[in-house]
Amino acid sequence: MERLVIRDVTYLGGSTGPTGRPVQGLRLVLGGSAVAVRGPVRRLLSVPWRALDWLYALTLDDVERKGRGWRFEFSMFPNFGHARAAGPDGSILGLGSGDTTTWLLVERLSVAELREHLASWALATHRAGGLRPGASELRDPGDPDVSALDVTRRVWDSVKAARLADEPPRDRAVVSQRLSLAEQYRTRGDLDGALLLLGPLADQSVEVFGPADAATIAVRNNLAYALAAAGHRGEAIAGYWGILDDLAAADVLSNPAEMFARQNLARLHDPNGRL
Known part of the structure; x- marks a missing residue:
């Protein structure tokens, strides 16, 4: 190496x-x-x-x-x-x-x-x-162990996420609901669905609430984590640095998301693949 x-x-x-x-x-x-x-x-x-x-x-x-x-x-x-x-x-x-x-x-x-x-x-x-730590454990749709029902459910989840992504959040309660939904996708292994929802939600939250708002930071943190889990290491690193820079620019001296970001930055730079 x-x-x-x-x-x-x-x-x-x-x-x-x-x-x-x-x-x-x-x-x-x-x-x-x-x-x-x-x-x-x-x-x-x-x-x-x-x-x-x-x-x-x-x-x-x-x-x-x-x-x-x-x-x-x-x-x-x-x-x-x-x-x-x-x-x-x-x-x-x-x-x-x-x-x-x-x-x-x-x-x-x-x-x-x-x-x-x-x-x-x-x-x-x-x-x-050849490392891809944290990559999605979602089985390939061509895998014989994946049922037709599973494939249909994933397609519907993606359609649902895409529809929600087109609707800017009215308030922080809506942001929280979509974060919960994205987390359900991620824990099921549907990282594509989670990213389809979190990417637009992050941009919309920045526009509606500001880049350093607590709700926005929560979305951006979840987005960076999902990117890392899906193997998009470079985008995840950039996402975490962006969070830290915006917190610093807003003179936010203490936020739990800051230490979370720094911990994951250490793991994302580790050549041995921790996540």
């Missing part, structure tokens, strides 16, 4: 391993078993994929804003001044594992560029390995 190497990385703090001072001139190395931070001679730290609980990719402004709301988290972040002094073009990467988050400054890579590098590597490793 080809590794991803990102240079010009500075350790800022958070890990119980290295010292608390900034350590410059490092490399971030993503491999098959772990995410590692290496110096010129030795490995500074390593987080196994199976132990990576959540993933952050933040702008410096995001970190400063979050620091006001996450005092517990950033009480062990004394080196933010060093990150700010490095200039506006860098980004902050956070690797969360257990009770500790390791914070890294990635110089000369914007957040968008960093996310693109991470996602491109994750997608390439999954394609190379």
